[in-house]
Amino acid sequence: MKNTFRPLVLAAALAAGISAPGWAMQPDNEPISPIPAAKVTNPAMVELGKKLWFDPRLSKSGFISCNSCHNLSMGGSDNLKTSIGHNWAEGPINSPTVLNSSMNVAQFWDGRAKDLKEQAGGPIANPMEMAFTHELAVDMLNSIPGYQAEFKRVFKKDKISISEVTDAIAAFEETLVTPNSRFDKWLKGDQKALTKNELEGYKLFRDSGCVACHNGVAVGGNSFQRMGLVEPYKTDNPAEGRAAVTGSDADRFNFKVPTLRNVELTYPYFHDGAADTLEEAVNTMGRIQLGKVFTPAENAKIVAFLKTLTGDQPKLEMPILPPSSDKTPRPEPFAKK
Numbered sequence: 001m002k003n004t005f006r007p008l009v010l011a012a013a014l015a016a017g018i019s020a021p022g023w024a025m026q027p028d029n030e031p032i033s034p035i036p037a038a039k040v041t042n043p044a045m046v047e048l049g050k051k052l053w054f055d056p057r058l059s060k061s062g063f064i065s066c067n068s069c070h071n072l073s074m075g076g077s078d079n080l081k082t083s084i085g086h087n088w089a090e091g092p093i094n095s096p097t098v099l100n101s102s103m104n105v106a107q108f109w110d111g112r113a114k115d116l117k118e119q120a121g122g123p124i125a126n127p128m129e130m131a132f133t134h135e136l137a138v139d140m141l142n143s144i145p146g147y148q149a150e151f152k153r154v155f156k157k158d159k160i161s162i163s164e165v166t167d168a169i170a171a172f173e174e175t176l177v178t179p180n181s182r183f184d185k186w187l188k189g190d191q192k193a194l195t196k197n198e199l200e201g202y203k204l205f206r207d208s209g210c211v212a213c214h215n216g217v218a219v220g221g222n223s224f225q226r227m228g229l230v231e232p233y234k235t236d237n238p239a240e241g242r243a244a245v246t247g248s249d250a251d252r253f254n255f256k257v258p259t260l261r262n263v264e265l266t267y268p269y270f271h272d273g274a275a276d277t278l279e280e281a282v283n284t285m286g287r288i289q290l291g292k293v294f295t296p297a298e299n300a301k302i303v304a305f306l307k308t309l310t311g312d313q314p315k316l317e318m319p320i321l322p323p324s325s326d327k328t329p330r331p332e333p334f335a336k337k
Helices: 006-015 043-054 116-125 134-142 145-155 162-173 182-187 196-207 278-290 296-309
Strands: 224-226 254-256
Touching: 043 145, 043 162, 116 134, 116 162, 134 145, 134 162, 145 162, 182 196, 182 296, 196 296, 278 296
Parallel strands: none
Antiparallel strands: 224 254
């Protein structure tokens, strides 16, 4: 498990009052690292994965695609408290961004999928999301000559299986990284990349202890932490967090720490989508995780810093999906079941 214990080390360092030189404002000594650009090793697989990402025929209704809940024009999320699923079902949890998700220790808020490949198959078969089955999804793809030919070119196999489907989607997701944020430019030595106010916000963020959980390349995503360390978090959302996976009561309300990359784009915040604004999210996290009440001026500086974490968004040419054949099931978005 990568970096799981690092937050504890950082928290101990902060509690001990370490400042210089380890915590000085020097880009090469910071607990956050720049995002590297994506390296595409199999462009044909990535292109296939992109088509599958945008193809609503992978859902029972023929209306919902991966992009419906992880909209790449909206920071890789849908900006809803919880997502809309099959037959307008209200999702149980906030949709996390897909951007930089390859850097996560695991996928989903509770970490139930170990990697992007495993995650990619989940929504297709979830009755509240895309509501298909893996078997029906594969049958649909096998009914489309264009997909048959493309899968054969990429995987050198005559028949499509769900394993190849999730491999391709995961390959595409791995390219969805957002380098070159202004904060990354500062980390690389550009002293003019941030304003004085933004740097003061980062110092508050760092020295207050936020980096105990929000650290590393993705500024989060690399550990599971309890929501409400100092003060209980009150919510009507039934999600149990990591306990739903491990069965251990000790993991109740432990969630994967969300990435803060592109956080100005991925509102609302938290697993229940309860915080509509960054200002609200910063205040809540300060209080329940750190036992700290930020002044309005401090909050504004931290928010200013967080907005410097927005990087280059993926620039995509929309794919032309292969046409259905006569055997391909037709969309039924208004079906009652």
